[in-house]
Amino acid sequence: MSTETTARTSEADAAGTPSAHVTAALRDFLDTDPYADASGSGEVMRGVEPFTGQEVDRFARNTPDDIEAAYATARIAGEAWAAQSVEHRAKVLTRLHSALARNDDLLLDIIQYETGKARIHAYDEILDTFNVLRHYGVMAARYLRPERRRGAIPVLTRTEVTRTPLGVIGFITPWNYPLTLGATDLFAALTAGNAVVHKPDSTTTLTSVFMRRLAIAAGLPAEVWQLVPGPSVEVGPALMAGADGISFTGSTAAGRSIAAEAGQRLLPAALELGGKNPLIVAADADLEKAVEGAVRGSFSSAGQLCISIERIYVHEDLYETFCAHFAEAARAYRLSAEFEYGPDMGTLAGPKQLETITNHVEQARSSGATVLAGGHPVPDLGPYFYAPTVLTDVPPEAELRRKETFGPVVSVYSVPSDAAAIAAANDSDYGLSASVYSRSHGREIARQVEAGMVNVNEVYPASWGSIDAPAGGVKASGMGHRHGPEGLFQFMHSHTIAQQRLHPIAPAGPLDQAKFAKAMTGALQAMRSLRMK
The missing domain is CATH 3.40.309.10 (Aldehyde Dehydrogenase; Chain A, domain 2)
Known part of the structure; x- marks a missing residue:
């Protein structure tokens, strides 16, 4: 065992405080009131350390009123964030990539402390986050630039697709991969120009707290990433009510319920659910x-x-x-x-x-x-x-x-x-x-x-x-995708802009209705023969 790691929990450890089974760097972090960034106005929640089973105090739970306030703040800040260029937003990711490299040891400690996984598996999350930050930092501007498409009539119709952010995305993320599943999708939504109101799992909130601090230091406005952990039964309805889009990773049963509510509101929803x-x-x-x-x-x-x-x-x-x-x-x-x-x-x-x-x-x-x-x-x-x-x-x-x-x-x-x-x-x-x-x-x-x-x-x-490439499931394993351009587009509206030149797509001038119909039929047959798209 590392020389920085002290002995297992002893009976002398104070009740409600982290056990002695942590590294020195993690101990320093835990002594700084780390949950302050995520606490709400409710009662303090308690939980257990996976390695030791010791109960510890966590954060003051967020209430529906806290969620409503978080949405109000995120919505205002999100407008300014969306007004920034995609290149500006992507630079935050590249700076965050460097910050992650400088702080990966402490983040590994935090992930292990919260999840109980082996360090090599905690590193899997670091590796994945490096990958996502690099990819969107380099590719986001290319993915989101206006895209030329075939027009209704060649030469006469100029068509392009543009995309705009949905607004404020409600995120519900799980305990098992608190960095991979609790941050990387958020970066896609943020890079697309959205703000987020994020309910990480109550047992793994510190990973999100630390990653958010790194993101803010890298240039992300603090108000566009709102952390609101708390029991799903209490904060879930308020989180759904305020969202312009929803992202959920968790069980199929919970995902079906969220999909049903999202369907009633015609709310875009990205769901990664269970697997066998x-x-x-x-x-x-x-x-x-x-x-x-x-x-x-x-x-x-x-x-x-x-x-x-x-x-x-x-x-x-x-x-x-x-x-x-x-x-x-x-x-x-x-x-x-x-x-x-x-x-x-x-x-x-x-x-x-x-x-x-x-x-x-x-x-x-x-x-x-x-x-x-x-x-x-x-x-x-x-x-x-x-x-x-x-x-x-x-x-x-x-x-x-x-x-x-x-x-x-x-x-x-x-x-x-x-x-x-x-x-x-x-x-x-x-x-x-x-x-x-x-x-x-x-x-x-x-x-x-x-x-x-x-x-x-x-x-x-x-x-x-x-x-x-897109990552996601079929059948009861969910809908929507993370990664690739799809990971950005699912948090955006698509807009088709078509500009017509010279002649309308209708009878006009020398083309009466009969001549228009004949001309269009002939043109479409020619396009087919030429195998034009």
Whole structure:
């Protein structure tokens, strides 16, 4: 353990204060009243540190009145922000990129402190944020410049598409990836010229607080990013009521409710929801690479990842060998609560996650499933640690066969063919992410998998990290996209501006109605023959 990291929580630690299990830099940060930027006018909320289970005070919860005031402030500030050029807004991202590099160690500490994930998985969030800041910092002006399109009549009609921000976007972001999912989409919305009112999850507010401070230091007006954490049941309605658009990442059940309300108001909504993500191992797969990918794809961030692998379909010729090697790798995983690089996996985020995962595994076991690895908590490391778990022989009635587990638990199934694997992968309400391992025809398989993101010979980092391409789900996994131009356009209105020259698109002058109809029919036939767009 790092020399900066002190011993585990002792009975001498004061109740309601952070435990001693933090780095010196993180301790200094926690001693500065860090929640002041996010506190509202309500009662103080309490929570637990994932590594230790110790209860700590967090922030004063925001109320509906606080939300209304935040929208009023954001709306005024947003008008001035939208009036700035896109080049000006993009420069904030490039400066923030440099600020992030200077402060990444402390931000890693904060992410680990709030989520309990291993440092390497906290770094995944830093890496993703670097990618987003760089991409939009470089590409936003190009994406948002007026775009020429084909006019109604060649030469006579000049048509272009312009885009304007929606206004103030309401953001509801989750606990599992508080930087990746709690900041990067905001930067897309802000770069597009919007202001945001942001409700981060109550358990991971500090990550948003720190990133917002860095953004303000990089030139973002403080008023255009309003932080309003609090219980969803209390602040959710007010957040929806004030928004010109909504972005939500979380469960499918909550997403359906938000979509229904957004639909009533015809409110633009971007929703990334749950997943039950499959991995297909074809008969010609590189077995060693498939096992390595399956381990990363299943157990990164203790499986608390919307695009984590939860079910694996292996060709019967490789099934026994794959299972043996995969279980061995899972058993070798090193779990720890260290604030340094080295451990393979951290802890679950809290008691709710531990209860769900335990129930899923025990219910599957009692239904006849075989546990090849894990299948139990690891309380000597901390209250919410759970061993990486590999299951086979999972019967159809087991809940984890179809429901999202959201933990370090994966089930493996033998299939006789690619067609059977594809059918099994698609037999789900979800369609967020998927992976395929094959030496020769992985892309062919991938095109038949019903998922918004499909990776070939890699797990989720390949598609997610392809930052110029849209990332999002199909079926019950959501609607809308992040990344690429789509990540900006979903927070903007599109306007088509068409200017007509010389002659109207109507009978006029020497063209009476009959001559106009004949001339237009002839022109359209000629355009078709010339294969004009």
